[in-house]
Amino acid sequence: VATIQTFNGDGVDSENTALVVESPNLSIKPVTIGTNDKNHITLAGLDLVDLADNYGTPLWVMDEQTIKQAIQAVKAGLDDYPDARVAYAGKAFLCSAMCHLLKELQVGLDVVSEGELYTATQAQFPADMLLLHGNNKSPREIEDALNYGDVRIVVDSRSELEMVAAIARKLGRKARIFLRMIPGIEPDTHPHIRTGQDLSKFGIAIEELDSLIPYIKRFNLELDLIGLHAHIGSGVSQLDPFLKLPGVMTELLKKLKDQHEIVLPELDLGGGMSITFTEKDKPVGLYEWSREIAHATMSSLSKHGLVAPRLWLEPGKAIVGTSGITLYRVGHIKNLTDGSVCIAVDGGMADNPRPITYQADYLVEIANRANAQTSSTRAQLVGRFCEQGDVLIKETYIPAKTGDVVAVYGTGCYNYSQSSNYNRVATPACVLVSNGKADIIIERQTKEDLLSKDRVPDRFLKSQQKSSE
Numbered sequence: 001v002a003t004i005q006t007f008n009g010d011g012v013d014s015e016n017t018a019l020v021v022e023s024p025n026l027s028i029k030p031v032t033i034g035t036n037d038k039n040h041i042t043l044a045g046l047d048l049v050d051l052a053d054n055y056g057t058p059l060w061v062m063d064e065q066t067i068k069q070a071i072q073a074v075k076a077g078l079d080d081y082p083d084a085r086v087a088y089a090g091k092a093f094l095c096s097a098m099c100h101l102l103k104e105l106q107v108g109l110d111v112v113s114e115g116e117l118y119t120a121t122q123a124q125f126p127a128d129m130l131l132l133h134g135n136n137k138s139p140r141e142i143e144d145a146l147n148y149g150d151v152r153i154v155v156d157s158r159s160e161l162e163m164v165a166a167i168a169r170k171l172g173r174k175a176r177i178f179l180r181m182i183p184g185i186e187p188d189t190h191p192h193i194r195t196g197q198d199l200s201k202f203g204i205a206i207e208e209l210d211s212l213i214p215y216i217k218r219f220n221l222e223l224d225l226i227g228l229h230a231h232i233g234s235g236v237s238q239l240d241p242f243l244k245l246p247g248v249m250t251e252l253l254k255k256l257k258d259q260h261e262i263v264l265p266e267l268d269l270g271g272g273m274s275i276t277f278t279e280k281d282k283p284v285g286l287y288e289w290s291r292e293i294a295h296a297t298m299s300s301l302s303k304h305g306l307v308a309p310r311l312w313l314e315p316g317k318a319i320v321g322t323s324g325i326t327l328y329r330v331g332h333i334k335n336l337t338d339g340s341v342c343i344a345v346d347g348g349m350a351d352n353p354r355p356i357t358y359q360a361d362y363l364v365e366i367a368n369r370a371n372a373q374t375s376s377t378r379a380q381l382v383g384r385f386c387e388q389g390d391v392l393i394k395e396t397y398i399p400a401k402t403g404d405v406v407a408v409y410g411t412g413c414y415n416y417s418q419s420s421n422y423n424r425v426a427t428p429a430c431v432l433v434s435n436g437k438a439d440i441i442i443e444r445q446t447k448e449d450l451l452s453k454d455r456v457p458d459r460f461l462k463s464q465q466k467s468s469e
């Protein structure tokens with residue numbers, strides 16, 4: 001466990017020592033951020049301006065140390081729980097190198113699509129550490145998971161349960177399943193990323209659970225029910241809703257034991273803790289988050305006289321969010337009639353759709369003038385895409401000039417994974433930095449990549465040939 005010698009109030013690990021498990025999600029910036037004698041911002045000892053010059057902009061830069069520390073913080077918080085596992089939610093950011101890093105850190109992985117599963121299997125990710133999620137998995141996705149091995153399938157509905165049983169029978173396999181439940185908990189987060197409330201599109205209503213059990217028992221050659229799952233939502237900063245969840249879920253475990261004589265060996269309480277995107281955000285540190293959930297789960301279990309099942313947590317955003325910085329090059333700066341300015345950069349909503357989708361806010365700094373005084377002029381940091389809503393930051397006071405490299409913090413989560421080719425703009429490259437070394441982990445797309453899946457019907461080519469004859 002990564003420990004530092006100072007006490008900052010988050011995560012005192014033992015009674016007498018002041019060892020602290022630092023939770024990266026409590027800071028806006030990655031843990032290896034610094035400045036150098038050129039007055040440039042650095043990450044893992046590397047000059048961000050050099051990275052922008054060498055790899056081009058926009059550029060996603062991920063700090064490996066921050067990812068490792070986030071995982072260590074979650075794991076350390078689970079130390080008191082008898083048997084716990086962390087599965088990183090791949091939807092926040094996934095690529096082949098990330099799978100290898102997770103493997104090295106002995107962390108599990110949530111996947112939700114054929115593509116995510118393929119990325120994991122190509123990296124020889126252990127099947128036993130994979131969970132397949134999704135509210136509408138295709139038969140092919142279920143087949144791929146079952147063929148790969150003991151991937152846990154998190155079943156989202158009755159009809160999916162029937163589909164999993166049918167596919168398992170066809171393949172002669174037994175599917176290890178969780179049932180994803182709707183716990184009826186509504187955290188205070190953006191409505192688009194709230195999932196635990198009644199009538200959510202994800203999961204099974206608590207009232208439906210009883211009726212699924214006879215089916216699962218009947219198909220016991222195909223279905224191995226090993227646990228219950230719930231995820232209340234994403235971008236949650238308060239602890240309260242997370243602490244309500246163990247109570248709801250252990251009650252269901254108790255009910256299964258008493259009424260159906262089923263003792264489940266696993267329980268998955270999802271992810272959802274947020275990060276500090278700007279000074280306004282006050283998330284709970286990852287160490288405290290996982291520790292409090294573990295303690296609440298243990299006390300609910302003991303209230304019901306239940307043996308502790310293996311506990312899974314599935315954070316995504318808080319594992320990778322703080323590690324990521326996006327570098328942009330400033331282009332035109334426009335004076336608006338109200339005295340404010342528009343600073344345009346060479347990326348925007350296609351590499352970071354979170355502002356336009358969730359009204360997300362970010363901090364930006366000038367990488368090539370780390371000590372620049374803030375300006376008194378209000379500015380917006382706007383993207384280059386053809387959408388009025390393509391505004392990365394609505395209000396900032398950076399004194400940016402054309403040609404500056406700016407760094408937007410907190411972009412490690414749901415940026416690359418939600419990026420698009422809007423306006424046929426190629427997606428940026430991503431580099432992973434660690435101990436003074438940068439490695440490309442996702443190549444920048446090229447113009448040729450953009451055309452690589454285009455096909456032109458023969459009739460157009462023929463008619464062009466004719467008209468040129």
Ligand SMILES: Cc1ncc(COP(=O)(O)O)c(C=O)c1O
Nearest residue numbers: 089231234235271272315316317
């Ligand atoms: C089932 C499930 N688990 C975990 C997560 C991760 O959430 P977050 O990235 O907010 O931690 C999600 C996100 O949507 C999810 O759907």
